[in-house]
Amino acid sequence: MSGRKIGEVILDLKNISLSFGGVRALQNISFNVLEHEVRAIIGPNGAGKSSMLNVINGVYRPQEGEIILRGEHFANMNSYKAAKAGLARTFQNIALFKGMSVLDNIMTGRNLKMQANMLQQAIWWGPAQREELEHRAKVEEIIDFLEIQHIRKIPVGRLPYGLQKRVDLARALAMEPQILLLDEPMAGMNVEEKQDMCRFILDVNDQFGTTVVLIEHDMGVVMDISDRVVVLDYGKKIGDGTPDEVRANPDVISAYLGASH
Numbered sequence: 001m002s003g004r005k006i007g008e009v010i011l012d013l014k015n016i017s018l019s020f021g022g023v024r025a026l027q028n029i030s031f032n033v034l035e036h037e038v039r040a041i042i043g044p045n046g047a048g049k050s051s052m053l054n055v056i057n058g059v060y061r062p063q064e065g066e067i068i069l070r071g072e073h074f075a076n077m078n079s080y081k082a083a084k085a086g087l088a089r090t091f092q093n094i095a096l097f098k099g100m101s102v103l104d105n106i107m108t109g110r111n112l113k114m115q116a117n118m119l120q121q122a123i124w125w126g127p128a129q130r131e132e133l134e135h136r137a138k139v140e141e142i143i144d145f146l147e148i149q150h151i152r153k154i155p156v157g158r159l160p161y162g163l164q165k166r167v168d169l170a171r172a173l174a175m176e177p178q179i180l181l182l183d184e185p186m187a188g189m190n191v192e193e194k195q196d197m198c199r200f201i202l203d204v205n206d207q208f209g210t211t212v213v214l215i216e217h218d219m220g221v222v223m224d225i226s227d228r229v230v231v232l233d234y235g236k237k238i239g240d241g242t243p244d245e246v247r248a249n250p251d252v253i254s255a256y257l258g259a260s261h
């Protein structure tokens with residue numbers, strides 16, 4: 001892989017338990033994420049992967065457990081706090097404004113960073129003007145990076161699915177996150193689109209140093225691009241380690257064999 005340097009623990013999840021009524025979606029799950037690594041969460045359907053991602057970025061509040069982000073304890077994580085703390089995510093079912101252009105969609109990722117007040121923005125005066133130009137420059141940089149210059153003016157709804165996923169990634173990157181959460185970034189893609197997405201994820205990780213946490217069903221992809229993998233099954237953690245370690249783990253093998261029967 002690249003020459004990027006894996007750092008200290010940036011995100012630490014300790015004894016996370018989450019239930020929906022009688023369904024114990026996550027049972028005492030602990031794992032950590034190191035700075036600059038690509039960390040995957042895998043597991044059969046219903047294992048608790050999406051629930052885990054939603055706990056990390058504050059959509060779900062676990063009944064038990066702790067989230068420690070860069071040494072800071074977050075007892076009541078919510079989406080706003082997560083975004084402020086440098087977490088951005090993409091969605092399984094792409095959450096973009098379909099009628100808006102690619103450029104405008106990516107600009108929405110800058111909202112949290114905008115300082116000028118509403119009045120200044122309305123009359124596009126002084127600070128608002130300067131700020132807008134700065135935001136545009138950042139967005140243009142991301143557009144170049146993800147090679148989507150040719151579609152920048154097109155409404156997102158008219159694009160093929162693979163490109164929509166790339167715009168969703170661009171919107172998340174516009175937040176300049178330290179940790180990027182990707183919810184099945186390759187779902188529904190053809191082989192070529194998957195290869196492109198893999199390359200972009202690794203480039204983001206390498207060139208921006210962004211830590212990546214991803215959920216993905218395609219095992220080949222996960223094993224190729226991840227530094228470490230955590231495996232969930234029926235809400236429990238059954239494996240954690242490098243792709244090779246996880247591949248050789250008998251509990252993981254039987255969970256996946258069981259799932260395919």
Ligand SMILES: Nc1ncnc2c1ncn2[C@@H]1O[C@H](COP(=O)(O)OP(=O)(O)OP(=O)(O)O)[C@@H](O)[C@H]1O
Binds near residue numbers: 025046
């Ligand atoms: N909002 C919710 N309300 C009730 N039950 C839920 C909710 N979200 C998830 N669950 C349940 O929690 C368990 C874990 O679901 P989760 O979606 O986290 O799994 P997953 O590994 O992401 O599955 P998939 O691969 O199918 O997306 C499942 O039994 C699911 O039915």
